[in-house]
Amino acid sequence: MAENEKKPGLGRSLRLLIALALILLAAVVLMVLLQLTESALNIWHLLDQMSPTLLAIYIIGLAVFALLALAIIWWFFRPRQSSSRAKRTVIEVPQDAAEMETRLDKAEEKGIDTSAAKQELRELQRRQQEESIYVVLFGPVSAGKSSLIKALTGDASIETDPRAGTTRYISHYRFSDDAEADITLTDAPGILDTDTAKVERARDEARRAHLVVYVTDGELTRDQYQEIAELLHFERPMVIALNKIDRYDAADLEAIKQRIAERVPDVPVISVQAGGQEEVIRVMPDGSEQRVVRERASDISALLETMRRTIARRGEDLHQRRDASLLTLGAEKLHRSTAEYRRVEAEKLVKQYTRKAMLGAMAAVSPGTDILIQGYLGVSMVKALNNLYEAPVRDMDLEQFVELASKNVGKRLPILLALSGNVLKAFPGIGTVTGGIMHAVAYAMIFDSLGKAVSKTLDETGTLESKRALDYFEETIGGNLENRAKRFARLAVEEIARKK
Template identity: 30%
Template sequence: MAVDTLWRRLRGWLKPDAFVAAAPGATANTDTAQSRMTASLRSLLDDPTISPAIRSDLAADFGRIEAMLDRLERGELHVAVFGRVSAGKSALGNALLGREAFTVGVLHGTTAAAQQATLDEAIQDGLVLIDTPGINELDGEARERLAFDVAEVSDLVIFVADGDLTRDELDAIHTLAATQRPLLLALNKADRYRADEREALLDRLRERTSGLLRAEDVIAVAARPSPERVLDIDAHGREHAHEQQRPPDVAALRERLLAIAQREGKTLSALNAGLYAGRLTDQVSARIAASRRLLASRLIRQYCIAKGLAVALNPIPVADLLAAAGLDAAMVVQLSRVYGLPLTRAESGRLVAVISAQLAALMGAIWGVQLVASTLKGVSAGLSVLVTAAAQGALGWYATVLIGRAAERYLVAGKSWGDQGAKRVVAEIVASLDRDSILREAREEILKRLKSRQAPLL
């Protein structure tokens, strides 16, 4: 299946009404959409039109698609725990899991690489937590990039803050929201605030993230509450003070996660896979387009040289122009194969005729000069080849560039001139090219080749 066709189908299945997991009887619709998504992702991975070079360049991305397919088949929902250094990301992950799965330290940079563990209470829902490096780690860009990469391939993100948001945190939330991931904001270390202070801070966070998160998705937690001071009285009536560690307070966040996993887990996993596949297909399409443009440019240049020399070396008046038209038609046939839209020789000839007619209307004076040069070359019996042939060959070269680029636009648009029509497209091509530099390059190349053949020509 062609990449662009696949992505059109993915976009159709990613419409909101394709996944209505919370609605009664929506399970069948969700399962059907997920099955379609899985099949299309497999088609993307197996697409024979994607060259080995492109697959090699995008190997990591194709690997991620494979991993996402495995997750879909296992029914997992991946949740990235995200935030700045020391906000308590790892501690929150451990509190949600009920065990020390993630490394917790007092120094910056404890989480140097992404770690993940399955949430015990949600094994039946396939919920997986991913702990990420802090967005402001000491060694900066590499770890921050890793954190964003992990969030990008997760199905849901918990952003952990321990107070009002800094500029960097708010920027990060905007960036994450742009990835179209559902976001939860966990206000960690909430035990440090009085009840009224905590509610005021939650309201402040909801206000600052309005439009990015729902109000109910801003939740107060305490992953590692401060120890409480406890007084014991011994048998002699003497008081003894000691500190006692309080249990984590993450019940509200855990319940929210479990509800999302149960109600929307398959939906989010399929959406995430589709969104990531969309970005990958865009990259693949861009690489294929760039590869085609490069190949087309080389092909057009080859025909420019062939046509320039054919025009310059043909001593028969006007016959050189007819030979040039044949080369243009052959070039368009080759270009159509490059773009995967093969044209017959007859179709190619008609396309060249349309383009040439528009060029003649725009540049009649140039073609008149070429006709005069052709006649002059015939009258001089070839003796003035170096005087007239290089100039005429350069014009032939320039015409081939114009015809090739116009045909390329027609093919890229799927064998169509679009709403603009042939006249407008050809005019834009003419305006976009630097005629003088093309003619200068053409004359230099043709003269160089003519001089190497000068003895046999005279």
Template identity: 40%
Template sequence: KKVRRLLAFGVVMFTLLLLLFIFVATRTALDLWERLQSVPAPLFYTYASLIGLLVLASLWLVYKLLRPVKTGVAGENKPLSEERLQDELAAAEDAGMETAELRRELERLQQRKQAGRIHVALFGNISTGKSSIIRALLPDARIEHQVEQQAAPAVDVQGGTTQRITRYTWQSESGDSLILTDLPGRSEAGGSLDEMARDEAVRAQIVIYVTDSDLSRQQFDDIVELQRFGKPMIVALNKSDRFSEQEQQQLRARFAQYFGEHTNKAGMSASNTPAEIKLVFVTSGGEEEVLRVNADGSEEKITRPRAADVSALAQALQTEIDAHRELLESLRDASVFVLVKQKLDADKRDFQQQQAEAIIKRSTRKAIIGALAALSPGSDLVIQAVLGTQMVKQLCQLYQVPVRQLDIDKLLELSTGTLRKNTSLLLAVAGNGMKAFPGVGTITGGLTHAVAYGLIFDALGHAVAKTLQQRGKLQPAPVALTFNQMLGENLESRARNFARLVLDSRND
């Protein structure tokens, strides 16, 4: 009941004070207006202009403080083009990144466009007959060049330890110049397509996947992954002479069902993926075992060369070239742009992580030195606040994230609340870290506080960097939550490391 009376009294007093303010403000405004009527016109308009400018400046400042911060890089949603990639590469070089390999990728694209050749990539597992198909398809083909790549130790020994890309040049009957890229075969060991294979799929204009049986789960996944690159795609089922006409029809129906259902579930359309993957049956040659009946009636098994028949694949290739001649160029260009963009983004993430680590280490060292150099109690708080603000601004600049001082102040306020709850723990751990060094274990005060500041800045810096990388903007609440988690990770080992840094800084 007393609380309600106090609230009622407060409402009455607030109303009276508000009315008093309105009366005084009204009287002052009327008095000012009356006086302004008697002044010269130039003075009147000058005074009114100053008042208007002051109001506009105040409104602009309020807007700047309260407007939502734009995140991401300008133009991020614009279509990829060579000009945009060149601008991004130039910006990356200005930041200190190495972009020579990415520029070479764009140069290779220009060379391919000028040559006017159609690039076809062949994929498939080991021993499915890719090389035999090429020999049957292109008997007069010549090897343009080979690229060898040493495989990782984890590669199945059955697949060999050296991977080789072989490129063949061929002139089709219709006069089209083709480059066929024979990629290293894959074992059935599982995993996903390696980076080399994915890059070749991106560079190619047509993709051929070779198999010699009904699709395994791994082969199905490979085809789905290759299909996502949006290129015309042909699946060549080798050694088709083992299947009767009826079995081939069954395989066609099962194939159409597999990829029809997958395309519908994935929500793919002709705008980002070819509407259909063509299935053709081929025989690449090799040897076959037959039963020969001799003149005396005896029988014997002999091996003889198997006749090659890749006409269906050659026809499917020519059909794709004739039907999509203009589209093949645009598909290849767009895919290479995406490849360069993806590699640039990956390199940028690695570069930003390295630079962020360097910023955090520098700021942490400055915080430790600032704690050691504090001349009076409380002066270190001012130093650490300035250093903390600088570290956050540098990290935001590195990740190209606009930042407001209001957000930084809010972040430091939330972080301070976390520190109040953990001050005793941090000082205790810092003291234990100092005890690991003989002769200084009993020293307290400045050294212990310096170690604690090292722990704080290290955790805060990594929390800010992680949030900027994941969210693309500075959000004080998530940063404070991550900071609280990182502050308690590996406290003892981190404390010993910073104790060593404190002692080195003191000696310096």
């Protein structure tokens, strides 16, 4: 009973303490508010007595202080882009065809596939000899590109269809306009094609051309505006041709052209009627319906006039820009081929040095000698990878990098050795062996991880960025440990069997 009587008393005491604490807190807050109010009133009184000049200086000073404070806060908390993770994309463009040929010869001597880049160089030389103005018609599927080319050239054999996606391949058609200009029209697949290879070929063809005609049959979508913006980066004169104008009355047509012109102000927007075919429904006398495909009348005068003016005004500049673009395209393809060659060769180098590390561990007089700390194989592998990527690096920097990698390995080596020992138990006659073969598996995992980390860093940046490479090393060496250990254990056992 005594205990039951104490509990209510304790509860009342606790509530009393909480109430006193709240009263004290309220008093403190009230005092702070009174102090702030008094300070504010004093400041207001002082400001009221200041001259207008001093008041302006005071306000400007407060504003500058506030801006500086905001700038400092933004600098500390702004979203930072990791420059170390940015991939190198700068490609050196040759000045002329002769320099491009020199690069191709050097690349070919190394074993790099230069076929795609050579094709661009041959295409440049061929088009220079032809002296024809290349005009590529670009646009979404079923916009009427093929019909427009048919109307321009008068070639009735060009395949057209009122349904989407008639153009499946890149085709060229030559004709001479009334001004006797030699023009080659290029019909490319639609930009919204589901086949990415077709889209890439169409974009490349736009870069090879002198002039781009973007054909559409109505309001442009967000994707089409994005594609136009990309084409404008190639620095080609462009014309937007609004096709199938018979679908709209004059007011609607002008409104569409105005909206397009507002979004793309530097590109002329013209109206055309490419002709071609259209599918209509004919109501028969008996009330039945019949689907009929009929020819449309064409009106391409505005497009021809715009093309003539552009060719006459830009003149030699069109050829110079076309040549530079083809050289750039060739350089990009050579860059991609070189990158692929380096990835393949880097993988071979990593495998070679991984095998050397395994053999070195098994042949060591003192099993467990840290190959990375000794440095020879580690430095040699990293140096070979840098030579492959033509990334100059000092021997001192190489040794320092390998030493840093060795320190990272030190804390993982016991785990790798234990894992190697467990994996080797699965091989009859090997499971009880310790020393060399166990270290061979561990060092194979280390060298494989280090080589892949260095290769990835060089591929992304073109230089040996130690921090990035070590970060990748940490990621690689700790991933998929068991499967990698089994793979290298199998290789180590095969090496032992081969020696026997």
